[in-house]
Amino acid sequence: MTPETAVQTVANTLMLSAMYILVALGFALLMNILGILNFAHAAIYMMGGYICFELITLAGVNHWAALLIAAVSVGLLGFFIERFFFRPFLKNMNNIVIITLALIVILEATVNVTVGSFIRRIPSFVPGAFRFGNVSLSGDRIAAFVIGSLLLLAAFLFIRKTRTGMQMLAIAQDPEAAELQGIHTRRIFALTTAIGCALAGVSGSLMGAVLSLSPFMGDYMLVKAIEIVILAGIGSIGGVLIGGLILGALDASLPLFIGGSATDLIGLCIVIVLLLFRPQGLFGHEA
Amino acid sequence: MPNEYGPRTPYAFLCQDATVEGMRASLQYLKERYPNVKSVTYIIPDDGSVPYLQKLFTARASELGLKVSGVTKWAMTTQDYTPVITEALSSKPDSLAFANGWPQATGSMLRVAREMGFKGPVFGGNYDDAYQIREIAGKENSTDFFIHNLDLDSPEMTPMIKEVTKRVKAKYGDMNGMYIMGFFPWYELKQVFEAANTIDPTAVKTAWENMKSIDTLYGPGKMGGLKTYGINHTVCHPCPIVSLTNGEVKWVKWVDVYSP
Numbered sequence: 001m002t003p004e005t006a007v008q009t010v011a012n013t014l015m016l017s018a019m020y021i022l023v024a025l026g027f028a029l030l031m032n033i034l035g036i037l038n039f040a041h042a043a044i045y046m047m048g049g050y051i052c053f054e055l056i057t058l059a060g061v062n063h064w065a066a067l068l069i070a071a072v073s074v075g076l077l078g079f080f081i082e083r084f085f086f087r088p089f090l091k092n093m094n095n096i097v098i099i100t101l102a103l104i105v106i107l108e109a110t111v112n113v114t115v116g117s118f119i120r121r122i123p124s125f126v127p128g129a130f131r132f133g134n135v136s137l138s139g140d141r142i143a144a145f146v147i148g149s150l151l152l153l154a155a156f157l158f159i160r161k162t163r164t165g166m167q168m169l170a171i172a173q174d175p176e177a178a179e180l181q182g183i184h185t186r187r188i189f190a191l192t193t194a195i196g197c198a199l200a201g202v203s204g205s206l207m208g209a210v211l212s213l214s215p216f217m218g219d220y221m222l223v224k225a226i227e228i229v230i231l232a233g234i235g236s237i238g239g240v241l242i243g244g245l246i247l248g249a250l251d252a253s254l255p256l257f258i259g260g261s262a263t264d265l266i267g268l269c270i271v272i273v274l275l276l277f278r279p280q281g282l283f284g285h286e287a
Numbered sequence: 288m289p290n291e292y293g294p295r296t297p298y299a300f301l302c303q304d305a306t307v308e309g310m311r312a313s314l315q316y317l318k319e320r321y322p323n324v325k326s327v328t329y330i331i332p333d334d335g336s337v338p339y340l341q342k343l344f345t346a347r348a349s350e351l352g353l354k355v356s357g358v359t360k361w362a363m364t365t366q367d368y369t370p371v372i373t374e375a376l377s378s379k380p381d382s383l384a385f386a387n388g389w390p391q392a393t394g395s396m397l398r399v400a401r402e403m404g405f406k407g408p409v410f411g412g413n414y415d416d417a418y419q420i421r422e423i424a425g426k427e428n429s430t431d432f433f434i435h436n437l438d439l440d441s442p443e444m445t446p447m448i449k450e451v452t453k454r455v456k457a458k459y460g461d462m463n464g465m466y467i468m469g470f471f472p473w474y475e476l477k478q479v480f481e482a483a484n485t486i487d488p489t490a491v492k493t494a495w496e497n498m499k500s501i502d503t504l505y506g507p508g509k510m511g512g513l514k515t516y517g518i519n520h521t522v523c524h525p526c527p528i529v530s531l532t533n534g535e536v537k538w539v540k541w542v543d544v545y546s547p
Contacts, residue, residue, distance in 0.1 A: 015369070211366055
């Protein structure tokens, strides 16, 4: 590996990690706070991308305004999902899993039928590429890196430093005890779901510009989100950073040495080995 | 792939240009359009075909005096192609060749290659739609790129293609290259059945193997493939090349391709 390739790979690692963290953040929030394995995160992420795309290309809305509207729209969708798809089944998490799988199919099929499966891309938020010495980075990736970092920091501070965030932590520890302490658990559940969905909407919009847009764009990214949350450990939002960096480093560097399908295989094997030594994840708590 | 088409499948015929023929056409055009290009790196999806295609592509590149700087394979689940292109460019090729894949992959790789500063020609050997590739890559990155595909709006299309296009548009209001590809083998089968004067598979097989020429939607064809595939069941015909130049899709030419 030449020094030039090595430096580009380090840059690729940071960019890829930021992209994965951005996608995983909303998923991690629901998993860590509500204990919900929201498989529909993939489809909600996709919806955010398509809403942003239609606003920019059909309605001529400014990119950043479209991003904000997409996030808010998908956040509102989150309130709806929590009320009618999660709340009735909270006592049985197996049902929630089935519901979220059904939601994937419903949302993906809806987009496939209405908009079609023609592969698209959201026009660049930050057009062009920038050179830093021997390293080239596209404007969209830099934007995803900056926004992903800010959102991760914001999520961490929100949960640790605000009253609502503390209430979320209390519910994560013991929902019944939290209710007895006077915490309005339903309201917090709804807010957490909305925030998680809004984060999915932001990541879908940015990834729709960095990568591409299709009704099934979230399927593989969901796998990455699950890997990151498991690596980080249940209950750890900050651990999403480390989990994202590990996965980003693997995916950015393994193709240089192995290439092909073996990169997926080796990457997952490394994650499994890490979990063998630390089953609760890197920052999770022992059961 | 040998288990799909070759001596072990005596009743299989390759009616239309596949990846190998498409890459032959693209390499021939590369030499003609970019005579200063001396090396190429192949980028191939890891779908099990890499060892097979690598051998064929390397042989053809060598025949044309091109050095193969490297072969980069990518996992079918790849979303971000930056590591793939980083690896491909590490061998400092003059050109990049995408063999197989789909528009999302081809467009993404083209975009990443250009964003990483690669200025050389990039080309594909499969039938990806150039308009979709441009959509994914972005107009600003869609230049010095060509691919083996049709441009149905070009006046250079054959009379048969124009006729099929006209009829499909009249009936369905929409048209894309898939309609041509669907029609392609049926048109050839018609000629083969007429030559054999029967639909008995063994007689049809024998008649087809012995045909000196056969008409195709892309122009006159002839049988070949014995050296390349181990069986003389390939209909070789002109292959279409389309380019992306300064963000515009342009018809380039028909390239005569023969798989020996």
